[in-house]
Amino acid sequence: MSDTLKLNDVATVEGQLVSIKEEDLPKTRLDLEFMPWKPFTDEQKKNTACILDDVCMLNIPKPQTPEEEEELVNKFLNGMRKLFDKENNFTCLPMLKTSMENCVQCNSCSEACHLYEMSGNNDMYRPNFRSEIFRRIYKKYVKKEPFAKWRYGDIDLNWKTIARLGELAYRCNLCRRCAQVCPIGVDNGLIAREIRKLFSQELGINPPELHTKGTVNQMKVGSSTGMNPQVVQDNVSFIDEDYSEITGVGIETPFDKQGADIMLLHNAGEIIAWPENIASFSLIFNEAGLSWTLSSKAVGYDGVNYGVFYDDAQLARIAFQHMKAAKELGVKKIVIGECGHAHKAITVIADRVIPYEYQVPRESCYVTLRDIVMSGRLKLDPSRNDFPVTLHDPCNAVRLMGIVQPQRDILHKIAPKFREMPCHGVDNYCCGGGSGFAIMTRNNIDEWRNNLSGRKKMWQIGEAFKDCLGPETKKYICAPCSNCKGQIRELLEHSDLYEKNSFAYGGLVELIVNCMENVNPGFIKWGEDE
Amino acid sequence: MTTLFYLLGYLAVVGFIALACKKLKGYLEDSPLHVRWELYPVPHEGKKSSYGGSFMEETEWWNKKRHIEHWYDIMGIIREVLLLEATFKHNNKLWFRTYPFHFGLYMLMGGTIIMVICVLLEFCGLNPQGGFMMFVRNVINVVVLGGAFAIVGGGIALIERRKNDPNLKAYTTPEHFLNLGAFVLFGLLTLCAWAFNPCGDGYYGLAHEFIRNMFTFTFAPIHSTFFVLSMLVGFFLMIWIPLTNMQHLILKYFMYHDIRWGDAPTSENEANQKKINDMIGSYRPTWAADHIEGDGTKTWADVATSDGIKK
Numbered sequence: 141m142s143d144t145l146k147l148n149d150v151a152t153v154e155g156q157l158v159s160i161k162e163e164d165l166p167k168t169r170l171d172l173e174f175m176p177w178k179p180f181t182d183e184q185k186k187n188t189a190c191i192l193d194d195v196c197m198l199n200i201p202k203p204q205t206p207e208e209e210e211e212l213v214n215k216f217l218n219g220m221r222k223l224f225d226k227e228n229n230f231t232c233l234p235m236l237k238t239s240m241e242n243c244v245q246c247n248s249c250s251e252a253c254h255l256y257e258m259s260g261n262n263d264m265y266r267p268n269f270r271s272e273i274f275r276r277i278y279k280k281y282v283k284k285e286p287f288a289k290w291r292y293g294d295i296d297l298n299w300k301t302i303a304r305l306g307e308l309a310y311r312c313n314l315c316r317r318c319a320q321v322c323p324i325g326v327d328n329g330l331i332a333r334e335i336r337k338l339f340s341q342e343l344g345i346n347p348p349e350l351h352t353k354g355t356v357n358q359m360k361v362g363s364s365t366g367m368n369p370q371v372v373q374d375n376v377s378f379i380d381e382d383y384s385e386i387t388g389v390g391i392e393t394p395f396d397k398q399g400a401d402i403m404l405l406h407n408a409g410e411i412i413a414w415p416e417n418i419a420s421f422s423l424i425f426n427e428a429g430l431s432w433t434l435s436s437k438a439v440g441y442d443g444v445n446y447g448v449f450y451d452d453a454q455l456a457r458i459a460f461q462h463m464k465a466a467k468e469l470g471v472k473k474i475v476i477g478e479c480g481h482a483h484k485a486i487t488v489i490a491d492r493v494i495p496y497e498y499q500v501p502r503e504s505c506y507v508t509l510r511d512i513v514m515s516g517r518l519k520l521d522p523s524r525n526d527f528p529v530t531l532h533d534p535c536n537a538v539r540l541m542g543i544v545q546p547q548r549d550i551l552h553k554i555a556p557k558f559r560e561m562p563c564h565g566v567d568n569y570c571c572g573g574g575s576g577f578a579i580m581t582r583n584n585i586d587e588w589r590n591n592l593s594g595r596k597k598m599w600q601i602g603e604a605f606k607d608c609l610g611p612e613t614k615k616y617i618c619a620p621c622s623n624c625k626g627q628i629r630e631l632l633e634h635s636d637l638y639e640k641n642s643f644a645y646g647g648l649v650e651l652i653v654n655c656m657e658n659v660n661p662g663f664i665k666w667g668e669d670e
Numbered sequence: 671m672t673t674l675f676y677l678l679g680y681l682a683v684v685g686f687i688a689l690a691c692k693k694l695k696g697y698l699e700d701s702p703l704h705v706r707w708e709l710y711p712v713p714h715e716g717k718k719s720s721y722g723g724s725f726m727e728e729t730e731w732w733n734k735k736r737h738i739e740h741w742y743d744i745m746g747i748i749r750e751v752l753l754l755e756a757t758f759k760h761n762n763k764l765w766f767r768t769y770p771f772h773f774g775l776y777m778l779m780g781g782t783i784i785m786v787i788c789v790l791l792e793f794c795g796l797n798p799q800g801g802f803m804m805f806v807r808n809v810i811n812v813v814v815l816g817g818a819f820a821i822v823g824g825g826i827a828l829i830e831r832r833k834n835d836p837n838l839k840a841y842t843t844p845e846h847f848l849n850l851g852a853f854v855l856f857g858l859l860t861l862c863a864w865a866f867n868p869c870g871d872g873y874y875g876l877a878h879e880f881i882r883n884m885f886t887f888t889f890a891p892i893h894s895t896f897f898v899l900s901m902l903v904g905f906f907l908m909i910w911i912p913l914t915n916m917q918h919l920i921l922k923y924f925m926y927h928d929i930r931w932g933d934a935p936t937s938e939n940e941a942n943q944k945k946i947n948d949m950i951g952s953y954r955p956t957w958a959a960d961h962i963e964g965d966g967t968k969t970w971a972d973v974a975t976s977d978g979i980k981k
Contacts, residue, residue, distance in 0.1 A: 146840055218958065227953040228964075230701040237700055238925050242918040245841040246768075248761035263840070272841060291845040320709050323756035324918045325925030330707065344959035356961070359977045453955075453962050456974035473730065487726065491936050492705045493974070495950065496943040499936070501732045511729050542710035542724025542933075566710045566722030 145263040147273055150304040151296035157264065157304060158193050164260030165591060169602030169609065172595065173635045175587040184583075189303035193264065196583035197310035197347055198339070200303045209299045212343075216302045219342030220282050223334055231452055231493065232337075235330050240275050243268070243326045249318035254569045254596035255311065267318040267328035270308035273301070274331055306345060309335035313574035313593060314449065315535040320566070333575075336450040346450050349580045354446040355454035359461075362438030363408040364446065369436045375411050376418060376434070383419030387653065388660040393422040396469065397433035402508075403471040403500075404432055405462060405486070407479035407622035408442035409579075414625065416663070417478060420649035421505075427656070428512040433469060440465025443482035444622075448489060449576045459490035466500040473501045475508050478647045480534030480621035481574075488541055504537060506620065509648060510546035513553055522554050524655040527614045529555040530604035532597070532628070533568035534621035542566070547620060547648055554655050555616075561600040569596045571619070573627025586630070594631045601643075609641055614666050617645040638667045673889045675898060680884070682905035689912035690920045697924055703945040708933040713746035714738045724933065732937045747926055752776070767831055771824025774857065777817030781810050781877075789881045798878075807874040814873045815864055821857035825850050849914060852907055859900035867894045950974065 149157060162174040177194035190196035203209040222228040223236060249267040250256050256265040263269060276295035280288040295301065309332045316329035340346040348354075358364045367375065373395055380391045394400070404425070410417045425432050435441050439461035447455025463486075466474050476483050487502045512518060531551060537543045544565050551558040563569060571578075572594030577585065605615050619625045628645050632638050644666045654663040711722040716739035718724065725731045749755045754772060758765045788806055792798050829850045832842045864873040871878070876897045883890055892898055911919060918925070936942050950971040955964040961978040968976075 215958070222955075222957060226699075226701060228955050228957060230703070230949050230953055230970075231705045232707070233700040234697055234704045234924075235707050235929050238697070238921055238929070242915055242921055242925065244915050244918065245838065245846070246757070246761060246764055247837055247841060248757065248764065250837070252760065268841065291843060293841075293843045316709060319930075321756060321760040323750070323754060323760075325922060325930055327707070327929075341957040341959050341962055341964075344961070351961075356979060360979055451961075453957070453964075453973050453978060456970070457976070457978060460974050488706045488708070492703055492942065492946055493950070495947050495971075496936050501730065501937070503730065504726060507727060507729055538722070539710055540708070541726055542708075542712065542715065542718070542722055543727050544710075544721055544723045545718075546727055 147269070147276065147293065148295055150273055150308075151298055151301040153300075156191055156193065158262060160194060160259050160262060160592065162591075164262065165595065166258060166260065166599075168595065168599040169606060170598050170637060171635060171640065172590070172598055172631070175590045175634065177584050177587055180583075189299070189307075190583065191300060192304045192307040193311075194584050195311075195588045196307070197580070197585065198303075198306050198345055199583070200306055200345055202303075203299050212299050212302055213297060215343055216338070217281055217297075219338040220278060222342060223338055224278075224282070229337075229452075232330065232334060235327060236334050239271070239326045239328070239331055240278060242324050243271070243275070244324060245272070246323070248321055248323060249326075249328055252317045252321040254315075254317070254572070255313070255593060258592055258595040264308075265311065267312070267332075270305060270312070270335065271326075271328045271331040273305055273308070274335060277301070277305075305335060306339050309333075309339065310347070310577075313535075313570040313572065313577065315570035315574050316539060317535075317567075317569065320539065333450070337452060340451040341453065347576065347580060350446045350450055350576045351454070354444075354576075354579075355451065355458060358439055358442060358444065358446075359454075359457060363442035364444050365408045365412055365442070367408060367411065367442075369438055369441065372408065372411065372441050373436050375415075379411070379415040379418050380422065383416065383423070386660065387419070387423060387663065389423055389427075389658055391419055391422050391426065393418070394433045395436045397431075399470045400431045400433040401472045402430060402432035402475045403440075403466045403469055403473075404434055404475050404477060404505075405443035405482065406434070406441070406477040407444050407482055409444065409622050409626070410477065410479075414622070414646070416650055417647050420647070420653040420663075421477060423653055423656075423659070424509065424512060424518065424649055427658075428515075428517045430508075430512075432475070433471070435465040435469060437461075437465040437468065443476055443479050443486070445482060445485035446576060448481055448485040452493075455485060455489065456493050459486055459494055460498065462486055463490070463494055463498050463500055467498065471500065473503050475503050475505050477505050478620040478622060478649065480536035481623065483534075483543070484536040484540050504541070504543050504546070506537070506543055506546040506550075506648065509652065510549050513550045513652060518652070519657040520554055520652070520655050521657050522556055522655055524661060525555045525616075525651060526557065527616055528557045528559060528605055528608050529616045529618055529651065530559055530561050530601065531564070532561070532571060532600075532617060532619040532621075532624055533564060533566075534619075534624050535568065535570050535574055537621070538568060539566045547618075550648060550652065551618065554652060555618075559604055561604040563600060569600060571597045571621075571624040571627040572631070573623050578623040578626040589627060590631060590634050594627055597628070598631055605641070611640060611642050614642045614644065616651065616664065617643060618648055618651055619645055620648040642666055672891045675892075675902070676884065676887075676889045678905050679880075679901065682908040686908040686912065689909070693912055693917055693920050694924075697921060702949055703942055704929075706933060706935075707929055709930050712931045712933055713742035714740060714931065716742055725935075732935070736938065743927065743931060746931075747923065750926070751922070764831070767824055767827035769824070770820040771828060771853070774817040774820030774822075774824060775853075777813045777820065778860070781813040781817065785810060785874075785877050785881050789878065789885055792882075793885070807871055810874040810877065811864070811872040814860060814877075818857045818860040818864065822854050822861065825854035825857060829854070845914065849910075849916060852903060852910070856900055856903040856907060859896050859903060863894050863896035863900050866896060873897075
């Protein structure tokens, strides 16, 4: 199918456009088990546009009448016009327009994309596939350029084109590795996000995990996890109690300390899924003598900002609430916890969205931690970390922010057997959960993350540990980002790689705490220890 | 007909400048200030750029003076433009086809600039028969021959790739062949003009006469059909380039410096601080999804400070 896929097939082919078979997938050193795609139900086939591949992210309802189809097409075109209008899209218009008009179709971007490579070079996964469909629609139906069909190639616009384009925007991790290699400066990652934006902001179509359960929940309750301020404080208090016992060091996490130097902004998912991360931060910051606090204000305790993946309005609302919480506490700076997209959303993107007078300076926790570790304020015994460690670079913090060295300085100091993955730093590959997928599970999304999007990361991990694979040697995958950890956890679990290879995964702070002399030994647990 | 030829020449020059200015103006007007969308490595980070680091690796970077290494930016864009570095690194097979093509263009563009400068210097008193101009003559004759060969060879190689590479077929349109074909034709006609010209000074003589006539509004015939034909194709390309994806010739600077390397934090730029307030305080979105509440009366500031939840 890959050999014969044409761009206009998105408009003409009935039923599912492509299917990725197990035999298409490249092999990796780690023994990754293929998760068979669950067939779509008859109900889904009848009523939902699950017509791109084996996955369905958006559940777009199939139009049932020609009028409904016409309405969908018109709404889509209206949205597209708004994307190219300054008042509606001042945030991204120059990047979008230049990416629309300057691509020379060299497809250099294909080789850079982990999804293209790990799908067995399926044409649908070329970063330029969705971009070029989008360009052709724009030139033919919105700009109505003379000879558009001849100049840019033809595309038909109907409900199938729109539904598939919407889905295609969610077959990209927005890691922007493709943009990094483009000789012209075209950004297919940006185009994918702009299509997501169009669907969300005009058609009201978005993945529920990002919108209803994500940003809307965060604005309504205070956190995308559903935790309100009281629950957060209670949970953190339990964590303090538990980990005081585990570590042998009294941990007290401050909330709402007016005038503290630092407001630490965690991804609230850590509180539920990785309490050891919360405890580690508290322990390190207290031990280093920092003046710091968490906020108990709704939104102010959850650094998550899924708006950065799909919707400018939601992005701005959440970033504004983060800044407001810090302003109200009167802190000197926000330190962002181990969450890649939170780093980029509040530091880089919010920088030109939130008025300067509402802004509070933001710093990455990798930087703060580097200074603590290097200053000698903690008594560290690196021999406690005498196992192989490799580092995953979250795209948002590394390729998109240039925060590369601080986390390495720490690892070189505390992990004697630290080794890099192949293609590390700004050349790194996405974990496969980037741009929201780490929290999605419906309609074969789990299968997709395991079979396809996370495959390159597993290749990197296998290569990094190629000299010590197997159950004999304990190994640690340091992934200082909540979403990346979630994705890596799923991959390891499904193929039973914890046991087969004695892997543990976690953040940077856990590794620091693991080698603190005043902490009980064995803070990091491997399968058999738990 | 001769007058028409020269008029078309003026039209091409004026048209190219006008269209290029329109593109640049359009880019600058698209947004007073887009969001930061940088990608690392950013060359002006200096030594940090060797591994892709940024000023955000520093503790409380907003309290420190930033050292922006403009020289690294200049070297970065020069390497990219002159050597097509990204293509060499990431699409090596293509580089061996596209580099001769681009290098040929640079040679001809460089030759044209040299010729224009020399003609202007002649108006200022430089002896056209002097030693310096003899040297220029030889340089131009070599550059044009090499450049035209490179364009023809590279152009044909690129056409061949577009026709036969299965990875590119779905993305290739008739316009790609028109663009490449026009350049190959231009190169072939230039080669013919170089080889079959009645003028003792070689191609230099033809180009010198044409440029001098353009400056002095002397609409005298050029006695080389091939030269005239090559110029007509060249005139077409000058107008056509800004209307196609070849406009990256004009916009690449911004796509690198303003977007990929555009990392200026708002804390350091009062003009940007004002722009943000102006934009979000006056722009009124009309997005139709319920949660935006974009009814055209609310500004982006209103949207960002609301919760977007229907009461």
